[in-house]
Amino acid sequence: NGDPQLPLFNWTDCEDDEEIVSILLNPTRETVCQKVPLKCQQNASFLIDTRSLKHPNDWKSDDLGSFHNVGRVSKGFFAVSDEVCFLSKSRPPRSTATTVQLKKNYWTHHIHSDFKRRSFELWSTQGKRGRYVIVQYEFEDEQQPISNVPHGNAKSNKPFARSKASTVQKIKVKTLTKGPSQVYDEVFEEAGGMIAFESLADIPKGRKQVENFKYNSRLHNRKMNCTILLRSQRPRVSHISEEYSYVWQRNNR
DSSP states (O other): OOOTTSOOOOGGGOOSHHHHHHHHHSOOGGGEESSOOOSOOSSEEEEEEGGGSSSTTGGGOOSSOOEEEEEEEEEEEEEOSSSOEEEESSOOSSOOTTEEEEEEEEEEESSOTTEEEEEEEEEETTSOEEEEEEEEEEESSSOOOOOOOOOTTOSSSSOOOOOOHHHHHHHHHHTTTSOHHHHHHHHHHHTTHHHHOOOGGGSOSOHHHHHHHHHHHHHHHHHHHHHHHHHHTSOOOOHHHHHHHHHHHHHTO
8 A cells, every 4th residue: 555654464474363363462563554544445454553543442443434343252362471372262260461362353344244344352361452453354245445324323414434532532531621612623623624634533523522522521520529419418427326236236136
């Protein structure tokens, strides 16, 4: 594709699950993507460094519309101390810091059911996600252009684009102290404005999206304030009362 930050990953290098784990642990620098692949409409694989993204889940927002997650499977647990070694499909009874789990996710495009997306990630036994992720795009039949129609809940004819996790996070933080219109304008301009923005996922879907986040944040704050108020109004039982109650119960058994 000509972009040095988006090299294609050669999937034929992955002969088995042990090889996938090895690559995810220690990839070759020249094969690693430093940004999100967008609008990929061919059979291709990418090895993405999630630390180079603003949020580790940003790679899921690829400007291809909506995907349905159709499953996640564990490929097993592996020991990675000296060399990668398969241990078992289920969690070993004695997991250590050198034990990792390989997980595979499956997605199907909501319009083109023959267009699939898959991912491979490593997780520690403590629940910490690995730095790298392998993402595959694949057609079951012939390659074809992917249409991106509006989401089912949309009230406009704009193509559906999943907001990046980093975009959502930014909007939520800003709506804590600013109004929806100001937040919308700031996030839009920070993404490059009308001319320079790279992805639809980098900008708010519309002012309505920002207003919804603002409303939800206010609702959350009200619930928190009510919880704090209710806790502060609970009757306090003195130490003496608790001791008296214990003695009374003991003597009246």
